Amino acid sequence: MPKLGTSIRIASAVAAAALLAVAVAGTAAAKPAHRATTINGAGSSLVAPALAIWGPKYASQTDVTVNYSSVGSGAGIAAITAKSVDFGASDAPLNPDQAAACGDCVQIPWALSATVPTYNIPGVHSGQLKLTGPVLADIFLGKITKWNDPSIKAINKGTSLPGLAITTAHRSDGSGDTYAFTDYLSKVSKTWASQVGSATAVNWPGGVGGKGNSGVAAVIASTPGSIGYISVAYVKQNKLNWARMKNAAGNYTLATGPAIEAAAQTVTKVPTDNKMSIVNPPKSAKFKNAWPLSTFTYVIVHTSTPQAPALRKFIFWALTPKSQHLISNSFLVFAPIPKLVLVAAEKTLNKVHS
Amino acid sequence: MASVDVTHPARRPFTGRRVHLGDVLLQTVAALASAGATALVLLIAWKVFDGARPSISRFGLSFVWHAVWNPVVGREAYGAGSFLFGTAITSFFALLFATPLAIGIALFLTELAPRAVRGPVTALVETLAAVPSVVIGLWGILVLGPALRSYIEKWLHAAFGFIPLFGSPSAAGASLFTAIVVLAIMILPIVSSISRELFLGVPRELKEGALALGTTRWEMIRGVVFPYARGGIAAALILGLGRAMGEAIAVTQVVGGGVFVHWNLFSQGDTLASKIASEYQGATSNLDQASLVYLGAILLVLSLVANVTAQWIVRRVARRHGVARGGHA
Numbered sequence: 104m105p106k107l108g109t110s111i112r113i114a115s116a117v118a119a120a121a122l123l124a125v126a127v128a129g130t131a132a133a134k135p136a137h138r139a140t141t142i143n144g145a146g147s148s149l150v151a152p153a154l155a156i157w158g159p160k161y162a163s164q165t166d167v168t169v170n171y172s173s174v175g176s177g178a179g180i181a182a183i184t185a186k187s188v189d190f191g192a193s194d195a196p197l198n199p200d201q202a203a204a205c206g207d208c209v210q211i212p213w214a215l216s217a218t219v220p221t222y223n224i225p226g227v228h229s230g231q232l233k234l235t236g237p238v239l240a241d242i243f244l245g246k247i248t249k250w251n252d253p254s255i256k257a258i259n260k261g262t263s264l265p266g267l268a269i270t271t272a273h274r275s276d277g278s279g280d281t282y283a284f285t286d287y288l289s290k291v292s293k294t295w296a297s298q299v300g301s302a303t304a305v306n307w308p309g310g311v312g313g314k315g316n317s318g319v320a321a322v323i324a325s326t327p328g329s330i331g332y333i334s335v336a337y338v339k340q341n342k343l344n345w346a347r348m349k350n351a352a353g354n355y356t357l358a359t360g361p362a363i364e365a366a367a368q369t370v371t372k373v374p375t376d377n378k379m380s381i382v383n384p385p386k387s388a389k390f391k392n393a394w395p396l397s398t399f400t401y402v403i404v405h406t407s408t409p410q411a412p413a414l415r416k417f418i419f420w421a422l423t424p425k426s427q428h429l430i431s432n433s434f435l436v437f438a439p440i441p442k443l444v445l446v447a448a449e450k451t452l453n454k455v456h457s
Numbered sequence: 458m459a460s461v462d463v464t465h466p467a468r469r470p471f472t473g474r475r476v477h478l479g480d481v482l483l484q485t486v487a488a489l490a491s492a493g494a495t496a497l498v499l500l501i502a503w504k505v506f507d508g509a510r511p512s513i514s515r516f517g518l519s520f521v522w523h524a525v526w527n528p529v530v531g532r533e534a535y536g537a538g539s540f541l542f543g544t545a546i547t548s549f550f551a552l553l554f555a556t557p558l559a560i561g562i563a564l565f566l567t568e569l570a571p572r573a574v575r576g577p578v579t580a581l582v583e584t585l586a587a588v589p590s591v592v593i594g595l596w597g598i599l600v601l602g603p604a605l606r607s608y609i610e611k612w613l614h615a616a617f618g619f620i621p622l623f624g625s626p627s628a629a630g631a632s633l634f635t636a637i638v639v640l641a642i643m644i645l646p647i648v649s650s651i652s653r654e655l656f657l658g659v660p661r662e663l664k665e666g667a668l669a670l671g672t673t674r675w676e677m678i679r680g681v682v683f684p685y686a687r688g689g690i691a692a693a694l695i696l697g698l699g700r701a702m703g704e705a706i707a708v709t710q711v712v713g714g715g716v717f718v719h720w721n722l723f724s725q726g727d728t729l730a731s732k733i734a735s736e737y738q739g740a741t742s743n744l745d746q747a748s749l750v751y752l753g754a755i756l757l758v759l760s761l762v763a764n765v766t767a768q769w770i771v772r773r774v775a776r777r778h779g780v781a782r783g784g785h786a
Binding site for chain 2: 174175176177178181198199200201204268270272275276277278299300301302303304305306307309310311312314318321322325326327328329
């Protein structure tokens with residue numbers, strides 16, 4: 104069989120090429136490790152745009168390379184638990200199970216961002232749709248099924264809403280956006296709290312799942328009448344339609360930097376585990392323009408780690424007002440962390456040692 | 458030298474050091490490779506069942522048919538029922554669609570097509586097998602899903618809506634039906650290329666004999682080619698089934714997700730493989746992770762059963778014909 108001979112030859116050529124590639128990659132990866140320090144991290148896709156700015160900036164100042172893979176909050180927690188990275192990043196604080204598995208891990212809030220309801224309704228522009236927490240919960244519970252439902256029409260006077268069926272879209276992978284979103288719905292809807300609850304992945308009453316921000320965005324783009332939730336940085340970068348949400352003070356706000364910053368003023372005391380929920384800020388003049396779906400995003404490190412000096416230096420640097428300004432100043436819509444939280448974060452960071 | 462027993466180099470007369478060394482080397486490398494592969498399968502199986510242990514001890518065997526999946530800590534409940542149902546229904550229908558097409562392609566390429574056409578078409582069909590599943594999945598989200606939803610599903614629902622399988626289409630392109638079509642496309646080249654090899658293996662004398670007896674081409678195919686290749690085709694189909702059951706990425710991209718057991722092909726669902734692919738990295742707790750691994754264990758058992766069945770069929774047919782065929786299995 105001449106064919107067999109050919110395929111063996113092809114197979115060995117492929118194998119040789121693969122070996123060569125591995126060898127080349129191996130030497131390439133090994134070289135910089137000897138020259139300079141490298142910090143490896145993985146996790147949240149929400150915070151990834153911030154690291155894309157911080158990484159090169161920090162490398163240019165210090166000769167320390169920061170590698171970050173945007174694999175999702177849940178995967179980031181798994182990676183730091185397994186110690187396959189130097190730091191993990193998650194938008195959701197560790198739950199008791201995860202904290203126990205991670206051992207001597209601490210979580211440090213290092214960026215402030217938000218998740219945003221985005222939609223695809225023919226004839227309704229970005230920023231035009233207004234929603235309240237209870238209406239959003241009823242939509243995702245499957246109780247409101249059409250866009251011209253009286254409860255939606257009542258808060259959108261002047262906007263013509265089609266009699267289109269509503270399709271909800273959600274993340275199929277474990278996600279910090281899902282945590283912030285379900286945390287918010289649990290706070291504004293008793294039915295949601297008792298039927299579904301909040302976590303990085305939940306038992307959705309219905310709707311279509313998409314993998315990652317891009318997966319949800321794809322579902323929304325291809326489905327007229329759909330609504331989902333997406334990280335604010337992703338929404339801004341891709342110019343998706345974003346909804347106005349009514350906050351507890353009664354104002355319909357957009358997820359702008361100042362609105363997210365205002366929501367973070369909710370924090371008056373930081374608990375020792377740094378676990379803070381800033382969704383649905385209470386009714387008060389201080390939170391007049393607050394975006395109700397805001398969230399802290401955390402960096403997770405082991406308190407005892409051989410990389411401690413480099414990690415501490417990098418995270419301290421990220422927490423400086425200058426670095427915070429670097430990511431909030433751009434179109435990415437992160438907001439600077441409040442001073443109170445910064446102090447607590449630095450206190451926690453001081454526990455990290457080698 | 459003609460009487461040398463190559464399979465037992467130890468008994469071989471001394472013929473020179475270099476040759477002997479090569480033989481020993483060959484035998485060692487080959488034996489190590491097969492031992493390694495065997496050990497790997499056993500290790501994987503052990504690791505999977507070990508990883509699933511927390512979930513197995515918590516939910517027992519009823520996990521297999523319970524249709525529930527709630528990863529929220531404090532109200533955790535897990536079961537494979539809906540995913541098992543999704544896997545069964547998507548792979549069954551994918552096979553149902555792919556089989557006649559694949560056999561048709563194989564017949565066309567071996568018996569019917571003009572010689573000049575065979576080469577290029579064969580190459581193209583086999584290229585289909587080389588398209589990465591993530592690319593097929595992307596095409597499924599962006600092109601196939603919306604197209605099926607707007608035309609095929611709508612039309613089938615209007616015409617045959619009284620059959621529960623053709624319920625009202627989901628507004629998003631994501632549905633079990635989209636997953637079925639994607640899977641059918643993925644198993645098509647596997648089944649067709651194995652069938653083609655089988656049809657090529659039918660002895661020319663038999664075919665020409667049948668034609669000489671005055672049969673039509675169809676009668677020759679039905680009377681000679683099909684009976685000769687039957688066992689091999691069955692094995693090819695089971696291999697295709699195994700592929701359909703195990704495909705994760707492309708299905709995850711188009712199936713929509715959710716814990717549902719329903720007969721409406723046009724609504725979304727989830728399969729064992731797609732659930733693992735979409736949730737494993739972000740498992741909320743140890744129990745969640747163990748339960749996902751439990752899904753993997755179920756999938757492993759299913760694939761094993763499919764593979765063993767395929768091998769059994771091939772062996773049985775080979776014994777009946779007294780020839781060893783179906784070497785692809």
